[in-house]
Amino acid sequence: MSNAAAATLDHHHDPSTSTGIPNKKLLMWAFLASDCMFFGCLISTHLIYRLHPPPGTLPAREVFSIELTSFSTFILLMSSLMMALAVNAIQKGNLRSMRWSILTTIFFGLIFLGCQVYEFRNFVFEKHLTITNSILGTTFFTLTGTHGLHVLIGVIWLSIMLAYSFTGRLTEKDAIDVESMGLYWHFVDIVWIVIFTAVYLLEYI
Amino acid sequence: MEALVKTDFLPKEAAPAKPFVLWRPTVKEGLIGWLTTVDHKRVGVLYMVSALVFLVVGGLEALCIRLQLMVPNNTFLTSAQYNEMFTMHATTMIFLVVMPLGSAFFNFIMPLQIGARDVAFPRMNAFAYWIFLAGAIVLNIGWFTRDGAPDAGWFGYAPLTTRTFSPSHAIDMWVMGLQLLGVSSMIGGFNFIVTIINMRAPGMTMMRLPVFTWMTLFTSFLVVLSFPAITIALIEIMMDRLFGTNFFEVSNGGMPVLWQHLFWIFGHPEVYILILPAMGIISEILPTFSRKPLFGYPIVVFSGASIGFLGFGVWSHHMFTTGMGTTATAAFALMTMAIAVPTGVKIFNWIGTLWGGHIATRTPMMFALGFIWMFMIGGFSGIMHSAAPADAQQHGSYFVVAHFHYVLIGGSLFAILAGIHYWFPLMYGRKVSEFWGKLSFWLIFIGFNVTFFPMHFLGLEGMPRRTFTYDRNMGWATGNFIATMGTLVLGLGILTYLSVLLYTLYKGEKTTKDPWDARTLEWSLPNPPPEYNFQVIPTVHARDGWWYAKQHSDLIAKEEAEHKAADEAHGGLHMPHQSIYPFLATCGMLIGAIGVAVMDFANRQEWPGFWGPKVAVSMLGGAIMVGSIVLWALEGNEGYHIHLNEDGSIKSSDQTAPAAAGH
Numbered sequence: 001m002s003n004a005a006a007a008t009l010d011h012h013h014d015p016s017t018s019t020g021i022p023n024k025k026l027l028m029w030a031f032l033a034s035d036c037m038f039f040g041c042l043i044s045t046h047l048i049y050r051l052h053p054p055p056g057t058l059p060a061r062e063v064f065s066i067e068l069t070s071f072s073t074f075i076l077l078m079s080s081l082m083m084a085l086a087v088n089a090i091q092k093g094n095l096r097s098m099r100w101s102i103l104t105t106i107f108f109g110l111i112f113l114g115c116q117v118y119e120f121r122n123f124v125f126e127k128h129l130t131i132t133n134s135i136l137g138t139t140f141f142t143l144t145g146t147h148g149l150h151v152l153i154g155v156i157w158l159s160i161m162l163a164y165s166f167t168g169r170l171t172e173k174d175a176i177d178v179e180s181m182g183l184y185w186h187f188v189d190i191v192w193i194v195i196f197t198a199v200y201l202l203e204y205i
Numbered sequence: 206m207e208a209l210v211k212t213d214f215l216p217k218e219a220a221p222a223k224p225f226v227l228w229r230p231t232v233k234e235g236l237i238g239w240l241t242t243v244d245h246k247r248v249g250v251l252y253m254v255s256a257l258v259f260l261v262v263g264g265l266e267a268l269c270i271r272l273q274l275m276v277p278n279n280t281f282l283t284s285a286q287y288n289e290m291f292t293m294h295a296t297t298m299i300f301l302v303v304m305p306l307g308s309a310f311f312n313f314i315m316p317l318q319i320g321a322r323d324v325a326f327p328r329m330n331a332f333a334y335w336i337f338l339a340g341a342i343v344l345n346i347g348w349f350t351r352d353g354a355p356d357a358g359w360f361g362y363a364p365l366t367t368r369t370f371s372p373s374h375a376i377d378m379w380v381m382g383l384q385l386l387g388v389s390s391m392i393g394g395f396n397f398i399v400t401i402i403n404m405r406a407p408g409m410t411m412m413r414l415p416v417f418t419w420m421t422l423f424t425s426f427l428v429v430l431s432f433p434a435i436t437i438a439l440i441e442i443m444m445d446r447l448f449g450t451n452f453f454e455v456s457n458g459g460m461p462v463l464w465q466h467l468f469w470i471f472g473h474p475e476v477y478i479l480i481l482p483a484m485g486i487i488s489e490i491l492p493t494f495s496r497k498p499l500f501g502y503p504i505v506v507f508s509g510a511s512i513g514f515l516g517f518g519v520w521s522h523h524m525f526t527t528g529m530g531t532t533a534t535a536a537f538a539l540m541t542m543a544i545a546v547p548t549g550v551k552i553f554n555w556i557g558t559l560w561g562g563h564i565a566t567r568t569p570m571m572f573a574l575g576f577i578w579m580f581m582i583g584g585f586s587g588i589m590h591s592a593a594p595a596d597a598q599q600h601g602s603y604f605v606v607a608h609f610h611y612v613l614i615g616g617s618l619f620a621i622l623a624g625i626h627y628w629f630p631l632m633y634g635r636k637v638s639e640f641w642g643k644l645s646f647w648l649i650f651i652g653f654n655v656t657f658f659p660m661h662f663l664g665l666e667g668m669p670r671r672t673f674t675y676d677r678n679m680g681w682a683t684g685n686f687i688a689t690m691g692t693l694v695l696g697l698g699i700l701t702y703l704s705v706l707l708y709t710l711y712k713g714e715k716t717t718k719d720p721w722d723a724r725t726l727e728w729s730l731p732n733p734p735p736e737y738n739f740q741v742i743p744t745v746h747a748r749d750g751w752w753y754a755k756q757h758s759d760l761i762a763k764e765e766a767e768h769k770a771a772d773e774a775h776g777g778l779h780m781p782h783q784s785i786y787p788f789l790a791t792c793g794m795l796i797g798a799i800g801v802a803v804m805d806f807a808n809r810q811e812w813p814g815f816w817g818p819k820v821a822v823s824m825l826g827g828a829i830m831v832g833s834i835v836l837w838a839l840e841g842n843e844g845y846h847i848h849l850n851e852d853g854s855i856k857s858s859d860q861t862a863p864a865a866a867g868h
């Protein structure tokens with residue numbers, strides 16, 4: 001039967017959904033809504049404790065290096081641009097272009113992570129701010145570390161997708177897979193804008 | 206609809222040969238069949254069976270608590286054992302009984318109600334179940350170890366849960382167990398949201414959804430938006446315990462009250478996660494047995510939505526005695542009073558449904574009527590708590606214990622027991638005998654009231670909750686003795702209920718299709734429903750879709766014939782492939798979670814000692830999880846086709862036909 005049936009259109013393979021929004025996209029939106037609450041709780045924790053520093057706390061401004069973080073923030077935002085280009089490319093079926101865009105996204109993501117590793121080492125060994133010795137260290141490292149973990153997961157996801165694109169199984173029809181990955185990546189960037197404002201910029205007002 | 210059909214339906218190309226690790230299991234029976242199942246009905250059964258087992262476990266824990274309190278100065282349990290008992294009783298009943306029983310119905314019933322062949326992400330659905338089981342195992346491991354079971358209360362207030370006051374690994378197990386259960390619920394929640402929004406049958410508009418499906422949707426939104434708060438709270442306490450951070454360490458500027466806020470931002474929506482499915486079940490049963498449509502359908506739906514929405518703004522009424530300040534206390538008191546309004550509206554709608562109906566007092570209806578009455582009593586004592594000054598008196602007393610058992614047993618559990626009786630004929634094609642069903646109802650109803658009604662008085666007389674014993678001259682002896690007697694009756698009732706259920710499963714009276722003459726689409730199926738659910742995806746013309754279909758059988762038969770031909774032309778019914786990876790990924794998570802829970806405290810001086818076999822075990826678990834998820838993604842979701850005979854039996858399936866299996 002297979003051949004006779006295969007020649008027809010099989011729309012139930014990617015069924016037109018009740019809303020017209022692909023399932024995977026809706027799933028990603030629901031997950032990101034949930035992740036908003038996740039980061040919301042962590043950021044609130046930081047903001048609350050920021051208002052009640054115990055005596056002898058190192059002022060955050062003396063620890064932070066706003067120049068470095070501004071640079072890595074810029075790089076992360078640019079990675080979102082490359083991610084958008086990758087989604088655009090796969091939607092047009094341009095695999096080659098998608099691979100270059102994804103590779104650049106990974107590269108930018110790694111620069112951001114590298115800056116964070118450098119920043120963490122600098123804070124711990126030069127500025128003597130550790131996760132245990134003060135409430136600022138506790139909330140700062142937990143919050144930015146959790147965000148860094150999100151970036152790392154994104155980088156791994158991007159790398160697997162990049163490798164997968166060489167198997168020949170990734171086609172225009174799978175654009176939604178790249179698109180949901182893109183949604184995740186943009187979200188991680190947007191959260192960073194909030195964290196950068198609430199954790200870093202707030203100290204300079 | 207046609208405009209939405211995608212344009213890229215290419216003929217099926219010969220897929221490249223798959224590597225061996227991406228083998229797709231095809232066995233439907235036996236252990237492999239259950240481990241690899243992605244059928245939403247089977248996942249629902251797994252949830253239900255596990256939850257009923259834990260109902261017995263949690264019930265036995267409750268029995269131990271009541272036996273200890275039966276007489277003054279009892280020595281049946283030590284104070285330490287008593288702490289374990291009430292902690293695990295609450296944790297078990299909330300996370301391992303009521304929530305998974307809700308999930309059992311979401312899984313089994315909801316896709317049938319919206320006319321879908323499965324949930325949106327079948328493998329993720331199985332994954333949610335397996336993680337739930339892993340979380341249940343981690344929570345209960347303590348009983349078999351020297352550290353004992355978790356003993357800090359189900360809301361685990363810091364700083365009691367910090368390493369200073371609870372040095373043993375029991376709390377770590379509790380933290381990791383709850384973390385897994387949270388992941389499980391959230392994965393399930395995402396899946397149900399997408400399924401309800403996207404997988405509805407043609408004509409099933411949102412305002413035609415059965416109320417149970419609506420409540421599933423609201424519950425799922427509550428789950429995915431409230432669980433992140435407890436996830437963060439648990440991460441913070443885990444960091445404190447494992448790495449010596451200062452989130453709840455007062456000497457370094459931490460504030461333990463933060464735990465209470467984070468916990469109850471989760472904890473109060475959680476209360477609605479437990480009760481909204483119950484309200485959905487009741488809204489299905491009452492119209493069926495009153496022979497009337499649900500009174501005020503849109504109002505019932507919208508009050509469900511407002512309960513869900515307001516549920517996020519009342520958490521601090523659990524904390525009126527922490528000294529939040531007058532403004533915050535007043536605001537939360539007002540919000541709490543406000544949330545009683547939509548709840549009351551629902552009660553009136555149910556009464557309106559009953560009003561003037563031809564009420565058939567079958568077993569499910571008995572539980573449903575019991576629900577309305579008992580839930581109202583729980584609601585009345587709840588509204589008393591919303592007045593902050595009164596609450597300050599009742600806080601931490603047995604009055605609170607009475608209140609939440611009235612809403613959780615008299616509310617959630619009664620509705621779930623009603624739902625099991627109501628849908629049992631659909632699930633297994635057999636019906637519980639009316640005599641034994643009603644007997645179990647009366648035993649449960651009487652036992653429940655005798656147990657918990659005296660607790661109102663005990664609370665007002667000043668008996669604090671979580672006290673492991675009391676002196677005779679406190680004047681609490683009579684009330685406690687009556688309550689314990691009630692517990693024995695309640696236990697007998699639950700025992701009867703479960704034994705009758707088990708008997709019915711094998712020997713019960715067989716029923717025909719649609720035995721209750723009901724209104725919603727799940728009853729259009731033969732019982733038990735075939736694995737593909739609907740031979741032909743139904744077209745829905747009215748709110749009570751199946752009722753309409755029964756009245757307009759000619760029209761429906763014509764439509765079905767057309768759709769059947771269209772389905773066959775498209776290559777048969779599309780079924781999802783089974784998969785082993787959800788189970789394997791969960792095994793990794795289980796190993797990793799236990800590894801993290803048994804890890805030793807690390808401080809800076811001891812960092813080198815921190816790296817040891819326990820860390821290696823956690824990492825191994827993590828690696829298994831990540832590896833399984835990658836293979837899961839690579840195996841793809843293409844599924845296979847089946848073709849049916851006229852009677853609904855499977856004529857052929859290209860899953861088992863090697864030529865068409867894609868190799």
